[in-house]
Amino acid sequence: MSGPDSTPPSLDPAEVADFHNTLKRSKRIIAILGAGISASSGLATFRGTNGLWKAQDVMQVATPAGFRHDPGLVWQFYTFRRHEALKAKPNAAHYALAELARQVPGFVTLTQNVDNLSPRAGHPEGQLKQLHGNLFHLRCVDEVGCGYVEEGNLKDPLTPALGTAKGEASVLGHIDRDNKPKASPLLLAGLARKNARILGDKYKEDGPSAVDLTPLKVTSTAGSEQESGVRPAPMSDIRLSSGLAKDDLPQCPKCTANILRPSVVWFGEALAENTAVEADALFKEDTDPIDLCLVIGTSSKVWPAAGFAERARKKGARIATINIDAADAKNMRPGKDWVFVGDATVVVPELLKPITSDSKLWKEKAASA
Known part of the structure; x- marks a missing residue:
């Protein structure tokens, strides 16, 4: 992180000063987070997953059809994602946004990430909307007949058969590799x-x-x-490609007849109804104007999150895009919006410094991030 009186060399001091002036006047602020904010915590983006999962067809491990076809394979994939997320730590950008939420009641974060790093950074729950769910929340596959939901299950692994201690190759040893x-x-x-x-x-x-x-x-x-x-x-x-039977997978403790699934939004699924309603309400015509919108670490290709910045713009917001790739900035208005290129863990704390720098708690957490 940059020193207290320095600006990272990749940032234009005049642009940063203009942003700071807007930030200090802003009452309603929206942040839209993508996987890029967690990259500095060591977490690969979804499509950039390393190891044996890199070549795995996403339709087999992150869709309802894939789960029906082989729930064991899906659970192996999400067990690794849970394991990696548990090893990771929130970085300075997560802590800076959490502190901004504490200082500005009208600030709300809309995160597409399921890694649980924003909650672990202390981001106030009422000002954080986890659009795609959370890796550590579980629910019964029978949502109508049973409806069991469990939040914050950090057990790793959830069942012995899903253990990762021997590495990916061991866990995936039963995968059919004959290419038939x-x-x-x-x-x-x-x-x-x-x-x-x-x-x-x-x-x-x-x-x-x-x-x-x-x-x-x-x-x-x-x-x-x-x-x-x-x-x-x-x-x-x-045999199923995972080699796992139903009894090997997390069981629903309520109905005892079904297995659990990760409480995340898969491709082909809609956002949870309450989450969708709460997110949509931020952009309603009868609400107060939005002063500032931060778009951090996202390519803005996944809907509905991809449309939130434009909706904020229509509510009067100036848009600040923070990304390592300037090409991910969409529809930017010269002289009105900003593009800050760089690592979110460096850029975000620098941009939020006028609001967060006086917080002793923030300084301690940022120093350890």
Whole structure:
């Protein structure tokens, strides 16, 4: 972090001074956070996940269809994300935003991150909207019949079968690597929807059957089947790619009949209704103008968060984009908005200094970040 009277060399002192003047006058401030703010805490962005997960099809590990297809694989993926988030620590940017929230009652943070670092930095709960959920919140897959919800479960791992002590290669050792093509989760989900339309009330949703998981084409090495090149795999060869059974996964303690899932928003899912309503209310026409909007560490490609800055702009806000890539700034107005290029953990504390610098608590936490 920069010294008390210095400006990071990547920042224009005149631009910073202009921002400071606006910040000190601002009553209503919105911050929109993306994965970039947590990068300095050692957390890779979702699509930049390292290791064996890097090449994993996102549709298999972060969609409802993927969870129905192989919940064990999804839980392995999220176990690693939980594990990495627990090892990480909030950085100076998280602490600076938390202190801004304490000093400015009209400041609200809308975070797309599920890593729990903003809450751990002490960001006031009422001024933090976790748009995509939280890795450490769980819920029963039967949301209607059971509805069990658990918040703040930091147990690592959640079950012995999900242990990460031996590393990714050990946990993923049961993954089928023979490259035989199988029906994808999206294909199975499409077939399920079609069956539901055809059967109506008679339709009953189940997990994928052994036939569903059979390789679409298997090459034999002997016998008459070699000529056709197509035969069903024997039942003994068919297994879920994670190699995990239902009993290996986190169980719902309320209904005891279902497993738990991470309480995060997967691709293809809508935001939680209460979260969506609360976020939308910030931009209503009958609310007070928004003075300032901070867009930190996000490429602004995931909706609805991608549209929040424009909605704030229509409410009168000046926009400040903080990112390591200037190209991620959208629709910036010369002389009206700012683009600050650099690491959020350096830039954000510098920008918020007029409000946060007098806080002894902030100084202690920032020094240890």
